[in-house]
Amino acid sequence: MDPLLTELKDLFSAVDPVPAAVTAAALNAPMVVRRSGVLGAKFLRRDGAARGVRGCGRLRFRTADCELDIMVDRVRDSVSLRGMSTVPGTTIRACQPVGGGTAVVDESGQFLIDGLRKGPLCLVVQLPTGSLLRTDWWVV
Amino acid sequence: MKDPKLIQCALQRAAQGDEKAWAELVAWYERLLWSVARGYRLCQDDVEEVCQLTWIRLSERLGQIREPAKLAGWLATVARREAMRLAMDRNAVPVEDTQLESLVAEPVEPPEFLHSDRNRQLWLHFHALSERCQHVLRLLMYSPEASYADMGRSMGLPVGSVGPTKTRCLRTLARKLTKAEVI
Incomplete structure (x- = not known):
């Protein structure tokens, strides 16, 4: 290796x-994935980067079966997801390394998951038909 | 330099749930990920989250990595893209992927406890290099086994440009240090 390097x-x-906390989180990653139960689910594709103002971003995910339009609100260390889905009755689970939350999309297509933490997050979406979809992991 | 067979073995064992093998992978590459994520305008919490996210992504894809020699490049690419995306998300600026390249690290003040003038100059001049130079030098520091092809992929550079980029970045750094009369 070059001496300067x-x-x-x-x-x-x-x-x-x-x-040390970073090493601990890295060692815990396989457990996070196993617990989320997302392996094998079909992917919801994310459209572009977040849009909005600081502390509040808007994200969109879609497949042929479902579209999600999500507003991410961050207040200090607490995060909430307020969104719209094209499929009422869908169950949406927010998976995180610690904590998480679940919501059911109401008749008007809206849902709210609050009390989440800053950090990696993945959404697992179960359609009323039973089909399981998921987003990739991203950081909120 | 890590033997690709060793990496492949660790990947296979980790995919089967072997915690010791996963811990080996973490020990080999955590410094690389930390260093790559540090190169962007992110607070410490966000740097930590980029690292965690990258490990989660690897954990999901353990069984899909066919070329273990490319693991370092893959990890660096994921960490770099996530760091850029998070920096954009934190500022909530609408961007296209092609614009991500324009996000460059800002000069970072050396830590106060860095007393040696040589080390302070090295720190300052490294952080004054372009984002691309910092990235290639971080890759070379922490994953010397990565091929130029992997490095090129992780930086969006043609493979033929990696060697000249490395040489140019090292020369630039050495020249700046010389100007500061610390070499």
Whole structure:
């Protein structure tokens, strides 16, 4: 390795070590995935990046079966998802490494999941037909 | 440099639920992910979340990685894209993927406890390099086994440009240090 790279590597390792909490979260990742039960579910594709103002972003996910339009509200460390679905009666579960929440889409197509934490999140969507859909993980 | 067979073995064992194998993968690559995510305008909490998200994504895809030698490049790519996306989301600016390239790290003040002038200059001049230079040097520091093809993929560069980019970035850093009369 180039001596300058070695010097940089030593400097970063000393000055900016990986926090223990980050290692702990990494070690816990397989458990998070197993607990979410999302493996094998069909993907809801995310359309573009968040849109909106700081602390409040809007996201859209879609497949041929369902569309979700979600407003992410962040107040300090608490996050809520307020959204619309094209399929009333759908159950939407927000999976997180710690915590999470569930909501059922009402007759007008709206749903609200609050009390979530900042951090990685994945939505698992069960349609009234029983079909299981999921979003990819993203950070709220 | 890690042997691809060793990486493949760890991936296979981790996919079967072997916690020790997963811990090996974390030990090998956590420094790389941390370093890559650190290169963006994110607070410490968000850097931590980018790392966690990247590990979750790997955990979901353990059984799908066919080329273990490319794991470092794959992880760096995921961490980099998520860090950029999160930086954009935090500012909630509408963007297209093509615009993500324009997000560059801002110079970072050296930590107060960094007393050595040499180390302070090294820190300052590294963070004054372009986002691309920082990324390639971080990859070289923490995953020297990554091929130029993987590095190119993770940076959106043609494979033939990686070597010259690396050389140019190292020369730029050395020149800046020389100007600061610390070499």
